[in-house]
Amino acid sequence: MTKPRATREGYADALLELGEELPNVVVLDSDLSKSTGAARFGKAFPDRFINCGVAEQSMMGAAAGLAACGKICYTGSFAVFATGRAFEQIRNSIAYCNFEVKICPSHAGVTVGQDGGSHQSVEDIALMRCLPNMKVIVPADYIEAKTAVKAAAHISGPIYIRLGRPAVTPVNGDDYAFEFGRARVLRVGGDVTILAIGIMVGEALKAADRLAEEGISAEVINVITVKPLDEETILASVRKTGRAITAEEHSIIGGLGGAISELLGEKHPAPVKRIGIGDMFGLSGSADELLRHFKLTAGDIAEAARELLLYTQ
Amino acid sequence: MKVETKLEGPELTEFLQEKALTIRRDIIKMTGIAGSGHPGGSLSATDIVAAIYWYALRHDPNQPKWKERDRFILSKGHAAPVLYAALAETGYINRDVLWTLRQFGSALQGHPDMRKVAGVEISTGSLGQGLAIACGIALAGRLDKLDYKVYTVIGDGESQEGEIWEAAMLAAHYKLDNLIAITDYNDLQIDGRVSDIKDVCPVDDKWRAFGWHVICIDGHDMDQIVAALDEARQLKGKPVMIEAKTIKGKGVSFMEDMVEWHGVAPNQEQMIAALKELGVDDWTSW
Numbered sequence: 001m002t003k004p005r006a007t008r009e010g011y012a013d014a015l016l017e018l019g020e021e022l023p024n025v026v027v028l029d030s031d032l033s034k035s036t037g038a039a040r041f042g043k044a045f046p047d048r049f050i051n052c053g054v055a056e057q058s059m060m061g062a063a064a065g066l067a068a069c070g071k072i073c074y075t076g077s078f079a080v081f082a083t084g085r086a087f088e089q090i091r092n093s094i095a096y097c098n099f100e101v102k103i104c105p106s107h108a109g110v111t112v113g114q115d116g117g118s119h120q121s122v123e124d125i126a127l128m129r130c131l132p133n134m135k136v137i138v139p140a141d142y143i144e145a146k147t148a149v150k151a152a153a154h155i156s157g158p159i160y161i162r163l164g165r166p167a168v169t170p171v172n173g174d175d176y177a178f179e180f181g182r183a184r185v186l187r188v189g190g191d192v193t194i195l196a197i198g199i200m201v202g203e204a205l206k207a208a209d210r211l212a213e214e215g216i217s218a219e220v221i222n223v224i225t226v227k228p229l230d231e232e233t234i235l236a237s238v239r240k241t242g243r244a245i246t247a248e249e250h251s252i253i254g255g256l257g258g259a260i261s262e263l264l265g266e267k268h269p270a271p272v273k274r275i276g277i278g279d280m281f282g283l284s285g286s287a288d289e290l291l292r293h294f295k296l297t298a299g300d301i302a303e304a305a306r307e308l309l310l311y312t313q
Numbered sequence: 314m315k316v317e318t319k320l321e322g323p324e325l326t327e328f329l330q331e332k333a334l335t336i337r338r339d340i341i342k343m344t345g346i347a348g349s350g351h352p353g354g355s356l357s358a359t360d361i362v363a364a365i366y367w368y369a370l371r372h373d374p375n376q377p378k379w380k381e382r383d384r385f386i387l388s389k390g391h392a393a394p395v396l397y398a399a400l401a402e403t404g405y406i407n408r409d410v411l412w413t414l415r416q417f418g419s420a421l422q423g424h425p426d427m428r429k430v431a432g433v434e435i436s437t438g439s440l441g442q443g444l445a446i447a448c449g450i451a452l453a454g455r456l457d458k459l460d461y462k463v464y465t466v467i468g469d470g471e472s473q474e475g476e477i478w479e480a481a482m483l484a485a486h487y488k489l490d491n492l493i494a495i496t497d498y499n500d501l502q503i504d505g506r507v508s509d510i511k512d513v514c515p516v517d518d519k520w521r522a523f524g525w526h527v528i529c530i531d532g533h534d535m536d537q538i539v540a541a542l543d544e545a546r547q548l549k550g551k552p553v554m555i556e557a558k559t560i561k562g563k564g565v566s567f568m569e570d571m572v573e574w575h576g577v578a579p580n581q582e583q584m585i586a587a588l589k590e591l592g593v594d595d596w597t598s599w
Contacts, residue, residue, distance in 0.1 A: 026456070061446045069453030091439075093446055
């Protein structure tokens with residue numbers, strides 16, 4: 001297993017390769033290029049890097065204009081500003097026009113840590129998921145982020161790729177390659193399906209280990225693409241297990257939990273438990289403290305599985 | 314082939330004024346038939362749009378995606394009728410389509426949609442967004458070493474949007490001298506006088522302070538518009554803002570400088586009266 005690395009590092013490394021491979025890739029940021037890693041692209045390709053200053057709305061507009069002229073644009077910033085402050089610019093200037101703008105902000109979720117609730121985006125997946133033409137990808141580790149960012153250049157239209165600040169232990173091997181719209185079954189099981197994204201994939205695998213010791217067989221699926229969902233893989237699993245847990249570092253409203261509940265409600269009604277942040281904002285603390293506070297750990301997933309099994313035997 | 318006018322002096326002025334008159338008549342008939350729309354702000358921008366399309370713009374209606382074309386973005390997208398009329402008169406779209414404005418199934422949406430209408434560069438309508446997009450197009454032109462110009466018309470009410478000033482800083486910082494913006498300064502917005510709602514005055518000093526070259530003109534004096542466009546196209550090192558003082562509803566006496574005509578279409582009687590003022594005796598024959 002390789003060392004823990006942040007998904008945002010995957011973004012920065014992918015941009016450098018994209019810069020070499022595709023002359024029409026342009027990167028924009030809004031004064032957070034050191035945090036997103038886009039500054040490295042800026043050093044290598046100064047003409048194709050545009051720092052818009054602290055101005056996310058016009059950054060999205062400029063990206064739309066560049067895309068109108070055949071450029072493939074990647075935009076940075078933090079998730080809360082990129083998707084919240086500039087939401088309506090993403091809607092009308094980018095998604096409505098179906099432009100090639102890949103929105104890849106970092107610092108999503110509560111693992112931002114000490115900066116606190118104002119900077120912790122817990123609603124970005126919900127915001128992006130409801131926009132027509134928009135696709136939503138939530139990488140679980142460095143290699144997934146890097147290959148997803150690279151693949152996005154070849155997937156038509158606007159895409160949201162959610163990236164994070166902390167280093168995460170890899171859940172994929174080095175030979176991993178992202179496949180758009182495909183979920184991955186990381187562990188086969190028969191009693192309960194755990195559907196996870198982002199940093200929660202690693203927690204889901206740990207939870208499955210603990211449950212196995214108790215004789216509970218959990219299937220773990222890394223959903224990766226939240227929109228469009230890999231309905232086939234997800235439905236096949238829940239048809240087998242009969243129950244599902246969703247796990248995400250995001251509000252339980254409107255994100256993965258919402259998407260899975262919608263899917264199952266329509267196509268295969270089954271009990272669902274949503275692990276995520278309740279209807280509340282984040283707060284300051286270390287990433288680990290906050291994950292424990294918001295009940296986003298392997299132990300919390302395992303407990304949800306036990307409860308679900310108890311009530312649905 | 315690209316559209317170019319070889320006319321000069323009084324002949325040019327007369328030619329552009331004729332085009333503006335045609336657009337005005339179309340705006341009235343379009344909104345009249347549609348029963349909704351924004352005639353006031355369309356009429357205030359008409360002379361500017363006519364000068365852009367028939368004097369300034371390097372374009373070819375037969376090749377809407379021609380790489381070297383100059384771009385025009387109507388940032389104040391609610392003035393869609395003025396854009397549609399110009400696109401019909403230049404030949405991007407069929408004239409008959411004009412009379413389907415805002416109807417179900419029509420390509421002519423209430424606000425311009427680039428995916429539905431040839432010649433519409435960017436979908437606009439949500440105010441404040443066109444200028445930043447124009448910056449992106451200007452940046453792309455520089456990257457691609459193409460010498461096209463980007464023109465955009467913004468509203469004075471629209472200038473109350475924060476994104477306008479973000480984009481103003483962006484354009485000046487990157488010295489986008491291929492970007493020419495025009496403020497259609499008619500001093501009226503939906504709720505009343507711009508100077509009463511939230512004053513944008515002094516427009517010229519604001520843009521100058523933001524690092525733009527500013528030219529102040531009467532937005533209905535064709536010679537002044539042409540001269541300003543000439544000056545703007547020559548200028549190096551800075552983006553240009555043309556502050557054009559205009560009259561909302563210009564050309565129709567009962568609409569001029571009346572806030573009521575911001576977003577209300579003429580009924581049939583008013584449409585006939587307005588077209589009469591614009592020299593059309595039988596509206597069915599226009």
